[in-house]
Amino acid sequence: MLSNMTMGQYYPVDSPIHRLDPRTKLLLTIALIVAVFLVKTLAGYLLILGFIYLAARLARIPFRMLLKGLKPLRLIVLFTFVLNLFFTAGEQVLLEIWVIRMTREGLRQAVFYSLRLVFLVLGTSLLTLTTSPVALSDAIELLLSPLKRIHFPAHELAMMMTIALRFIPTLLDETDKIMKAQMARGADFESGNLISRARAMVPLLVPLFVSAFRRAGDLAMAMESRCYHGGEGRTRFRVLKFTRADLAAAGAMLLLLALVVLERIYL
Amino acid sequence: MSIEVRHLTHVYGEGSVLRTVALEDISFTVREGEFVGIVGHTGSGKSTLVQHLNGLLKPSSGQVLVDGEDLNGDKTDRRALRRRVGLVFQYPEYQLFEETVARDIAFGPKNQGLGKEEIDRRVRRAMDWVHLDYEKYAEKSPFELSGGQMRRVAIAGVLAMEPEILILDEPTAGLDPRGRDRILSMLENLRTKENMTILMVSHSMEDMARLATRLLVISDGKLAMDGTPREIFARGDRMRAMGLDVPESARLCAALREKGYDLPADLFRPEEVKEHLLRLWKEASAC
Numbered sequence: 001m002l003s004n005m006t007m008g009q010y011y012p013v014d015s016p017i018h019r020l021d022p023r024t025k026l027l028l029t030i031a032l033i034v035a036v037f038l039v040k041t042l043a044g045y046l047l048i049l050g051f052i053y054l055a056a057r058l059a060r061i062p063f064r065m066l067l068k069g070l071k072p073l074r075l076i077v078l079f080t081f082v083l084n085l086f087f088t089a090g091e092q093v094l095l096e097i098w099v100i101r102m103t104r105e106g107l108r109q110a111v112f113y114s115l116r117l118v119f120l121v122l123g124t125s126l127l128t129l130t131t132s133p134v135a136l137s138d139a140i141e142l143l144l145s146p147l148k149r150i151h152f153p154a155h156e157l158a159m160m161m162t163i164a165l166r167f168i169p170t171l172l173d174e175t176d177k178i179m180k181a182q183m184a185r186g187a188d189f190e191s192g193n194l195i196s197r198a199r200a201m202v203p204l205l206v207p208l209f210v211s212a213f214r215r216a217g218d219l220a221m222a223m224e225s226r227c228y229h230g231g232e233g234r235t236r237f238r239v240l241k242f243t244r245a246d247l248a249a250a251g252a253m254l255l256l257l258a259l260v261v262l263e264r265i266y267l
Numbered sequence: 268m269s270i271e272v273r274h275l276t277h278v279y280g281e282g283s284v285l286r287t288v289a290l291e292d293i294s295f296t297v298r299e300g301e302f303v304g305i306v307g308h309t310g311s312g313k314s315t316l317v318q319h320l321n322g323l324l325k326p327s328s329g330q331v332l333v334d335g336e337d338l339n340g341d342k343t344d345r346r347a348l349r350r351r352v353g354l355v356f357q358y359p360e361y362q363l364f365e366e367t368v369a370r371d372i373a374f375g376p377k378n379q380g381l382g383k384e385e386i387d388r389r390v391r392r393a394m395d396w397v398h399l400d401y402e403k404y405a406e407k408s409p410f411e412l413s414g415g416q417m418r419r420v421a422i423a424g425v426l427a428m429e430p431e432i433l434i435l436d437e438p439t440a441g442l443d444p445r446g447r448d449r450i451l452s453m454l455e456n457l458r459t460k461e462n463m464t465i466l467m468v469s470h471s472m473e474d475m476a477r478l479a480t481r482l483l484v485i486s487d488g489k490l491a492m493d494g495t496p497r498e499i500f501a502r503g504d505r506m507r508a509m510g511l512d513v514p515e516s517a518r519l520c521a522a523l524r525e526k527g528y529d530l531p532a533d534l535f536r537p538e539e540v541k542e543h544l545l546r547l548w549k550e551a552s553a554c
Contacts (some may be wrong), residue, residue, distance in 0.1 A: 082526055177356065181356045182316065185428065186375050
């Protein structure tokens with residue numbers, strides 16, 4: 001049912017990129033996003049595309065798989081493109097039919113804005129494809145932990161994220177089961193108009209909520225009975241360590257940023 | 268009404284790395300009035316099998332025929348056939364959703380498009396079958412009830428559709444002995460008094476010994492044995508090889524036979540065993 005959700009799903013292979021510290025990957029992804037917003041020229045975009053391509057190669061992720069992540073976004077990209085193409089003010093008019101005006105500036109902006117969106121998705125999918133959700137929430141917790149001083153609940157936030165991710169497959173299974181059970185009682189989820197379809201969801205949603213709350217209660221009990229009391233004084237099973245590879249990756253990213261800045265100044 | 272399964276094969280995740288064969292070339296026929304027990308260890312494919320019997324899963328190959336009609340044929344009205352083959356899932360109490368017990372039980376009949384009076388009659392009858400007092404429970408919220416009561420409400424929800432064949436997937440799992448006994452005696456009544464054909468998946472060989480007229484043993488997605496409980500419980504060695512067991516009574520007899528006592532190989536009903544043991548006792552004390 002929901003098995004075609006490939007966008008950003010962890011792709012479990014072993015590669016230098018997979019082995020990087022998740023904190024490094026998270027920070028580098030943010031740096032990449034900054035780079036995407038900095039570049040102005042086609043050469044700059046090609047540079048970033050090359051960087052992403054190389055990173056994907058290094059991560060042993062088929063580039064096709066990365067591109068597949070763009071599919072759910074195609075409408076938004078198209079929308080951005082069209083909107084910018086026809087509604088950007090500019091001097092050099094390329095095409096003019098009735099009220100529709102296409103300018104050189106508009107074309108430029110349309111191409112670059114769409115590319116920006118595409119690169120944003122490619123960059124972030126690269127992160128989620130090479131980093132397991134658990135490692136990612138660990139990284140978020142550690143990166144946010146300085147904020148604990150101002151009472152920001154970094155640990156709790158990361159724990160919630162981990163639990164939520166952990167329960168997605170469970171809830172999908174549960175949905176499937178309840179759906180079948182109601183279908184066995186003659187429920188019909190597929191036909192009828194919008195209202196009758198929405199009504200048909202009640203026999204599915206009520207048991208689903210009931211079981212989600214029951215699971216939440218059980219889980220809370222199980223965590224408490226194993227002495228969980230929040231993040232304070234808690235040690236970790238997986239200790240994250242920066243290695244030379246992280247340094248090298250950071251170096252590569254710095255190089256890219258430097259090139260991007262040069263491109264912005266001189267091109 | 269009969270169900271015939273012909274060379275049923277079911278493959279999950281065809282064409283991907285996760286491809287698993289859940290069922291492989293299974294054939295059997297269930298005749299009217301039978302009480303068929305389906306046994307097999309966890310993951311053997313029992314639940315997958317029962318979901319094929321009312322068309323919730325489609326076979327990868329093979330056929331399921333209900334009264335000679337192919338359940339997955341192009342012209343088959345699957346919803347109509349589903350009415351005749353009632354399926355009670357594992358932990359059915361998790362499917363309850365209505366505000367009152369009566370309305371939850373009425374969900375199935377309502378989907379069948381029955382009139383108000385007929386629905387009411389069926390709800391009362393179904394509650395009677397599962398031994399829930401209508402006056403006392405009909406207007407209660409199903410979420411206020413105990414686990415065993417909730418399960419009986421859920422079973423009543425399927426019974427209210429008045430199926431000719433009732434399929435239950437582990438109906439007694441997680442119940443205390445009293446709750447379990449209630450459900451088993453209810454099933455016994457449905458078969459003997461209402462002439463319902465029943466298929467039950469269970470781990471409990473004691474339950475099977477008590478009720479089943481025939482057993483299907485599933486192992487690794489294949490039909491390993493098909494026969495009367497008498498035939499199958501006489502093969503304790505083979506059952507154990509598949510990670511299953513035979514009822515305690517049958518085990519006791521096998522152990523005694525090994526010690527040289529003269530007992531027939533196909534004993535398993537507690538009463539029979541008792542008689543034979545008393546006979547042995549008398550013979551021994553007569554000497």
